[in-house]
Amino acid sequence: MLSLDLNYAMNESLAPCAGMREIAPLGERVDRCLADLRAGGPLKGWVGLPFEDGPAAEAAAFARSLPEGLRDVAVLGIGGSSLGPLAVYHAARHPHVLRPAPGDERSRLLHFLDNSDPDTVGSILEGLDPATTLYIVITKSGSTAETASQLLIAWARASEVLGESARDHFVFITDPERGDLRALAGRLGVRTFSVPPDVGGRFSVLSPVGLVPTAAAGLDPAALIAGARRVAAACLDAPLADNPAALLAAIAHLADVREGRNVHVFMTYSDRLAPVGAWFRQIWAESLGKPRAGGPPAGPTPLDARGATDQHSLLQLLVQGPPDKFVVFLDVRSRREVTVPALFEDLPSFGYLAGLPLATLIDAERRGTAMSLARAGTPSITLTVDDTSPASMGALFFLLEVATAIAGSLYGVNPYDQPGVEQGKKLACGLLGRRGFEEMRAEARNLEDRRSDDLVIEF
Numbered sequence: 001m002l003s004l005d006l007n008y009a010m011n012e013s014l015a016p017c018a019g020m021r022e023i024a025p026l027g028e029r030v031d032r033c034l035a036d037l038r039a040g041g042p043l044k045g046w047v048g049l050p051f052e053d054g055p056a057a058e059a060a061a062f063a064r065s066l067p068e069g070l071r072d073v074a075v076l077g078i079g080g081s082s083l084g085p086l087a088v089y090h091a092a093r094h095p096h097v098l099r100p101a102p103g104d105e106r107s108r109l110l111h112f113l114d115n116s117d118p119d120t121v122g123s124i125l126e127g128l129d130p131a132t133t134l135y136i137v138i139t140k141s142g143s144t145a146e147t148a149s150q151l152l153i154a155w156a157r158a159s160e161v162l163g164e165s166a167r168d169h170f171v172f173i174t175d176p177e178r179g180d181l182r183a184l185a186g187r188l189g190v191r192t193f194s195v196p197p198d199v200g201g202r203f204s205v206l207s208p209v210g211l212v213p214t215a216a217a218g219l220d221p222a223a224l225i226a227g228a229r230r231v232a233a234a235c236l237d238a239p240l241a242d243n244p245a246a247l248l249a250a251i252a253h254l255a256d257v258r259e260g261r262n263v264h265v266f267m268t269y270s271d272r273l274a275p276v277g278a279w280f281r282q283i284w285a286e287s288l289g290k291p292r293a294g295g296p297p298a299g300p301t302p303l304d305a306r307g308a309t310d311q312h313s314l315l316q317l318l319v320q321g322p323p324d325k326f327v328v329f330l331d332v333r334s335r336r337e338v339t340v341p342a343l344f345e346d347l348p349s350f351g352y353l354a355g356l357p358l359a360t361l362i363d364a365e366r367r368g369t370a371m372s373l374a375r376a377g378t379p380s381i382t383l384t385v386d387d388t389s390p391a392s393m394g395a396l397f398f399l400l401e402v403a404t405a406i407a408g409s410l411y412g413v414n415p416y417d418q419p420g421v422e423q424g425k426k427l428a429c430g431l432l433g434r435r436g437f438e439e440m441r442a443e444a445r446n447l448e449d450r451r452s453d454d455l456v457i458e459f
């Protein structure tokens with residue numbers, strides 16, 4: 001179902017970075033990490049999600065119970081509580097397709113707020129009729145400012161239009177016990193799903209966080225789980241040489257520490273898969289960018305890119321810029337059939353395209369890019385999925401989650417914490433005067449006081 005092509009990283013005659021080929025010495029560390037993952041433990045609950053059918057069945061039953069009149073779904077959340085379901089949804093429904101598939105009465109349009117930008121939040125929520133909208137609110141902590149404000153705005157609008165029955169248009173996905181969203185669910189009588197406490201935000205796409213929006217869209221949440229389960233043994237049990245997740249992690253890690261290639265580019269060659277780039281950027285950055293236990297900070301810088309479009313921008317830097325890049329291509333096998341018509345064939349720029357499937361063109365562009373990178377000495381690997389179905393997405397997410405956990409272990413960092421992200425959240429709460437954040441308010445004020453207007457140029 002998936003393939004991983006390592007030629008431009010591991011084949012001696014094609015890949016110049018010898019340091020990256022010496023993966024065998026990492027075998028024991030990878031084995032220890034895999035044993036540790038299989039054993040479970042704090043925040044490793046995501047490892048077991050491909051083996052649980054219950055949450056997907058519950059999500060599917062919930063979607064079946066929704067009234068037919070609900071045509072739109074607003075997904076309120078941010079970061080790990082938004083990027084995963086957004087990627088699954090746009091893989092299944094192309095981002096440029098704005099209407100539900102004809103004849104598919106269960107299919108609904110999903111709208112991801114994903115930010116606190118007033119333009120986005122305002123235009124999405126104002127454009128939806130609460131009477132025909134389901135609002136899915138996702139926040140594990142139950143306290144993230146962006147999501148809390150999205151919820152308050154959506155709730156005010158929905159209850160103004162719908163009165164008491166607004167509650168039937170909301171569903172909350174949060175910690176089973178902790179946090180203010182859980183408390184609010186009890187107060188309002190809103191239907192809830194739980195994010196398992198031992199599953200962190202960016203590792204939660206296979207939990208109700210990804211399953212409920214997928215089901216609400218009219219897609220099959222069980223397929224997401226089945227896809228992950230299909231690759232679980234290859235990713236969790238196989239030794240390094242046969243393990244795609246471990247190979248990806250080990251090669252990326254060696255690219256950084258041996259070859260100084262600490263910019264890890266994730267380049268998708270399918271617009272349906274482009275949101276996977278943002279999901280990958282989050283899990284790679286937030287899991288790996290932090291101090292090593294008792295050592296200096298670690299962390300590659302992930303950069304997502306979209307092929308073939310970014311061949312006309314980033315590629316120049318990748319080929320001839322500083323030799324600090326390592327590239328992961330994400331490709332898809334089955335594509336829609338669109339053929340270039342045979343027209344104006346006497347002109348050389350058009351003639352060679354006559355009758356060409358666009359799939360062949362984009363494939364040649366990806367291969368040409370990998371070749372030009374190889375010629376310039378920039379290593380790359382190519383991950384290919386069969387299609388963009390929920391099953392393929394489940395497999396892809398699980399593979400990349402395991403790769404992230406292994407990379408965390410190779411870098412010597414804890415992939416499950418995010419003190420840097422939390423600090424920013426706390427400072428914003430301090431600035432906004434949230435109760436309990438007085439210390440952060442003082443610190444934020446201190447930083448503000450040291451700013452100088454002389455360094456702000458207005459023109």
Ligand code: PA5
Nearest residue numbers: 079080081139140141144201202
């Ligand atoms: O991975 C993480 O922990 C974060 O990116 C969170 O998902 C993000 O900050 C949103 O947090 P929450 O789900 O608590 O609203």
